[in-house]
Amino acid sequence: xxxxxxxxxxxxxxxxxxxxxxxxxxxxxxxxxxxxxxxxxxxxxxxxxxxxxxxxxxxxxxxxxxxxxxxxxxxxxxxxxxxxxxxxxxxxxxxxxxxxxxxxxxxxxxxxxxxxxxxxxxxxxxxxxxxxxxxxxxxxxxxxxxxxxxxxxxxxxxxxxxxxxxxxxxxxxxxxxxxxxxxxxxxxxxxxxxxxxxxxxxxxxxxxxxxxxxxxxxxxxxxxxxxxxxxxxxxxxxxxxxxxxxxxxxxxxxxxxxxxx
Numbered sequence: 489x490x491x492x493x494x495x496x497x498x499x500x501x502x503x504x505x506x507x508x509x510x511x512x513x514x515x516x517x518x519x520x521x522x523x524x525x526x527x528x529x530x531x532x533x534x535x536x537x538x539x540x541x542x543x544x545x546x547x548x549x550x551x552x553x554x555x556x557x558x559x560x561x562x563x564x565x566x567x568x569x570x571x572x573x574x575x576x577x578x579x580x581x582x583x584x585x586x587x588x589x590x591x592x593x594x595x596x597x598x599x600x601x602x603x604x605x606x607x608x609x610x611x612x613x614x615x616x617x618x619x620x621x622x623x624x625x626x627x628x629x630x631x632x633x634x635x636x637x638x639x640x641x642x643x644x645x646x647x648x649x650x651x652x653x654x655x656x657x658x659x660x661x662x663x664x665x666x667x668x669x670x671x672x673x674x675x676x677x678x679x680x681x682x683x684x685x686x687x688x689x690x691x692x693x694x695x696x697x698x699x700x701x702x703x704x705x706x707x708x709x710x711x712x713x714x715x716x717x718x719x720x721x722x723x724x725x726x727x728x729x730x731x732x733x734x735x736x737x738x739x740x741x742x743x744x745x746x747x748x749x
Contacts, residue, residue, distance in 0.1 A: 499544040502570030507554040510544035511566045512536040515573040522568055535563055582626035589630040590637060591616065596697025597631075598638060598647040604720050605652065606696030607645060615645035651693045653677075653719040659687040662710035669709060673702040691719070 499510040500518060517534040540562060542550040558565045574582065591612050600607050607615075616622065619640045624633065638647050658666045670676060673694060680691035694702050706714055 498573040499541070500566060500570040500573055502566045504569075505554070505557050507550065507557070508542055509550050509555070509558070509562075509566050509570070510541040511563065511570070512539075512541075512544060513567070513573070515579075516575045516577075518567060518572050519575070531563060531567065534567060538563060540566070579626065583624050586624050586626040586628075586630065586633070587616070590624070590634050592697070593630040593634045594638060594647065596695050597649055598634075599650050599652060599696045601646060601648050604650070604718055606699065607647060611645060615641040618644050650696075652696050652699050654692050654694065654699075655689065655715075655717050655719060656692055656706070657687060657689040657715040658706075658710060659713055662713060663688055665709045666706060666714070669702065669705050673698045673705070 498513060498515040500513050500515075502509045502511075513534050513536060517529055521529045521531070521534045540550045540555055542548045542554075555562050591609060594612050595606050595609050598607070599605055616637060619637060635649075638649075641647070656666070656670075670692060674692045675694070677691040677693060682689045692702075703716060706716065
């Protein structure tokens, strides 16, 4: 399936006697045609072409021998027994669901190079709206379509696929709690965990979309007594970084911790 463009034609598909048959149709009229008993919906209104294909996308025509097995009216047989393509309304719903899934995927797995942080969902949606023409294929994976669309969004929003890397320092009193949170929302870089007299320091990798949840839960469950900074974020930011907190002095910033920008 081509995930970068969609054909305006839709094909109804029917398999019989080991052969596949495809017919270009007006998808919205297939169901009314099947329900019609008085000829209110004519076959000619539904069928865009009387050519029967074995593969419509490639333009391969079905053989006369295989078509003959369908009976005296093969077009009607395919229309009544074939797999119905999506109607315009059904496709619209699926396309919107796919658009939301793509935006969610981009927010979760892509970051802005300047900040090493995920872009806000609203900003991603605005950048996506500027892509013209925008064709979303509802049957492709969001990851595959996101990769193609991120490239087309570069003029309005530059993004790269990369996990957020952060350094966390947590006192021993909260280490067990922190490890439970990290297990669900992040990964500890192999060999990065170091221990001191007061606590542990480790380097985490987290999907951009999990960053906010991770930081919020660590601050809440560890009573703000953590030091959390995004690697490379301070140098990229034009705003001053928050004052560092330590396991001892972090109580004055309870519930906030240190947040890399």
